[in-house]
Amino acid sequence: MSKTQGDEEKGIYGDSEPAVQVLPASDGDVHVDVHTKLYDGVQRNMEQRHMQMIALAGTLGTGLFLGSGKAIAHGGPAGALIAYAHVGTIVYCMLMGLGEMAVYAPISGGYIHFAERWLNPCFGFALGWQQVFSGIISLPTEIISASILISFWDTNFTVARQGGYITVLLILAASVNYLGVRWFGESEFIFSMIKISLIVGLIIAGLVVDLGGGPNHDRIGFRYWKNPGAFAEYHFTGNLGKFLGWFTDLLQAAYSYLGMEGIAIAAAEVKNPRVSVTKAIKRIFIRIFLFYIIGMLIIGMLVPYDNDQLLQSTGTAASSPFVLAFNLAGIKVLPSIINAGVLTSAFSAANSGLYGTSRQLYGLAIRGQAPKIFAKTTKTGLPIYALILPTAFMSLSYMALGAGASTALNWLSNLTSLAGFITWTVISLTYLRFKAGVEAQGIDRRQFHFASFWQPFPAYWTIFWGAIVILFNGWEVFTAGSWNASDFVVAYINLPLFAILAGGYWLVKRPKHLKPSELDFVSNIPSDEEVSYEEPPPKNIFQKIGNWLFT
Template identity: 35%
Template sequence: MSGSVNENQIEKYPSNTITPEDTKDEKKLPLDSPTTAPQGELYELEPKKEGFFESIINDFKPATTTRGDGAALKRSLKGRHMQMIAIGGAIGTGLFVGSGSSLANGGPASVIIDYTLIGIMMYFTVYALGELAVAYPLAGGFYTYCMRFIDPGWGFACGWNYFLNYFVTFPLELTTCAITFKYWTEINSAVWISIFLFLIIFINLFGVKGYGEVEFILSTIKVIATTGFIILAIIINCGGVPTDHRGYIGGKIISHQPFRHGFKGFCSVFTTAAFSFSGTEAVGLAAAEAENPRKSLPHATRQVFWRIAIFYVVGLLMISLLVSPDDSDLMNNSSNTSVSPFVLAIREAGIKGLPSVFNAVIIISVISVANSCTYIASRTLHALALNKNAPSFLTYTDRLGRPLMAMILVLAFGFIAYINEAKNKSTTVFNWLLAVSGLSSFFSWGSINLCHIIFRLAMKKQGRSLDTLGFVSPMGIWGSCIGLGFNILCLIAQFYVSLFPVGGKPNAAGFFQGYLAAIVVVVFFIGYKIYDRTYIRSLADIDLDTGLHTFEDLSDNNNEKPRNAKGRIKQVLKNVC
């Protein structure tokens, strides 16, 4: 039979009857035909026309096929989606708003140094994740690597902690969206929460395509706005704004009080900077739904260097030159966008209109974060269920590749945002919810680096060549060792700040809100080990084959030669530049 045949339209007929008229030349039968044909013959059935509403209903039916990793997710993310997810993934409230409290607590020098150090750590981490994700583009991202390379118990603990982080953050971001509008109006927050919750639900109806397109658009806006701010900040600093009475500023502000609150302030900025980069690892999770992870993921990971260098380091350098750490607005509630140093820098220059424009950019950033929260939380929960670490009904995936039950659970939790109306208790409730997973990023990034280290050691132990991999991290195993060390330092710094908070005295509530997540991870890990009694596998016993995509499997060009060790220096320069 010529032409391609949709497997859903193929049917085998028993051999006890024949079809003398209908099967002579034309092997096509209507869907409701009662006729049968000789055994083994395949007949293409005419597709049944579906109405608009019938098509929508059918899209929610179970997926008919699964991939090698057991998931039925669709590979719909294009290269441009992956690039913007990588570039704009961490540009959000952590940069636009959280940097304000960092400036007030640690001073401009601490901000520049700490954000640069954390950026270097993320550079190593994302490259390690890129190598693993190209080799194993599986549902669940780094969680599945923890299960395979470290220990099933550790994977269980980190997977649930990672899910809870974005699960809890979702309603908080909806609340932040509502509070952001107070810059213009005092309309009840519940109105804005309802609008944004409906918007996020609507976006998720389009599955991974909806996530990819929305992130592409919103990340593009964030990148343009941040780039525009840097240019404007240079003009303001040089005295090029007529409405700014300060004239030429230069380094007057940054040299006045470069460090604040000593070593304690430095540590507090160190941890805040790390939280600001949360979401960078989403590009590895999205690899499971990328059209061509071998091609798009390496290119996306290379964007991390420029994002760190331009948007964070240069952007915060300009903020440090324009906004004084003594500004009283910076010490206000960090959920209020009036404390955004970006908005303050524009407002203090006397430029009318632009503060509102940048406030709108912050709203866009918050929507982007909320959209990412639903994507990351639902995919992680779906992967947990696939590995039998969550209830089996959460594995349900519809024909559009949406992990439907996991999505519904995550989106339903968004209604917790309405607790914001209980003004006396809302802050306390959200603080304790966030405390459950507050250190998730450190455990996630540290685990990614550790997975890469063990993966490389297992490759060497089992005599495997790196030339077979579709993408090799130019930083190698030592880059992952440095990244792991940075994460351990972050956990130590967070412990110190939780025990001795900046501007306050040690107290039990403050400590547990800052470090409760570590206790939760340890409890999850020990509980799993007691229940399942798994053991840590030796390097020789680690499974490197299941789900592995080699260079030859993923290459689009059959004449392309595998990379070797001699070309590693050139590759580093190419990746950086």
């Protein structure tokens, strides 16, 4: 295969020249249905260290710091631990396939474009717009969460003051993104450092307390695994209740992991993406094991699952099981520190959500699946109009100032929760087609910079459990005396929404479903030379350490 050079086009797509190359060389003729040449105006201004820290702690947030208490209460310490470990395997398997595709094609749109190119254009359209819709709706809730966290220190917290906090948070999140991807990467690097320091500190402090190092010198060990027990009963008694407690924790754990797939979106704007993304994907295991699994183990050792305060929902550090555990041990100084760390997490979620939603909308636009205006970039590579739309919807945060409006916003936010599970499943389905395509066209995956192991079994694992979660996430609605039409809609509305988007696109566009031998592995995929980047030599010991850690 040979490289074809695209013509430079200035204008609404910016000044950057598109890169087009066939990767990698094949032993035989490859039949491809080449896409229309795309002009990607974003620029690679994100450093490798930014990508590594986003991978390690980018979506680490309130789901673990605040929501993990509910997991202990519903499933017990063993049920919660097994659930978080199990979902960790599902996410890791999904990321292995996604990482292989993202390293092969580090281009705008990420997994949305992969679905459009290698699975079916209908799926790419439906997935992309569902993700944009989810991002637009969830952004205000992150800002609201951050404003509530500030109330932890404000003894005179009022509606007017919350409005002021929301305004400040909106301006800060928007400013970081409008300054460009380098500023976004730098901010997420700092936020990730804070979150990693917090969770590592909490794990160490929790272990010290468990071993009797707290003010009360009470050695806890695995006492609470024996009394009240390792598994909690949920809704029913006996083994059925314990199973349902574990399954409910499966859903809770999945919410904590959502967003890790965003690495593929950032691949289009990071330097040396084939090296950066490969390292980021390989380090995901460290994040899953250290932060989620060890974190849940420590929490389950410190707090009995029958403690009523595990189910409290203040929205501040008072809801954190870590705070409850340290209070039981007689440590009173940590709540403010934890609240500050969780506030950082909430703001980081809004910051990265704005970035991800704008890039998803941009990726749709450059492929003709969204209005063309959203494909416009500035000379510095900022997709300005794609950023303006989600920024405007962030003003829905002010709905929190009215009781009825706040309820409506929370309901809309819950509607988007299933979108994450659908995304994981579609990514793995896309990978199966990707793998079938490269094999049908005689492309050797062993030549790739990153080829995931044991495929296609990891993809099957994610698809199987993704389908289970999608089908049964609303199981509580069907228990005796629990029927609620609103809860049913919240649990399952995303399925018909996805079907309507995909079906509508097929009715209008009638795209051809390609055979594996016809899939496009050629157009707009940059060569190694076009995306490689030589890191400057370190000038001091700190830069040497940084290079060792992040490059």
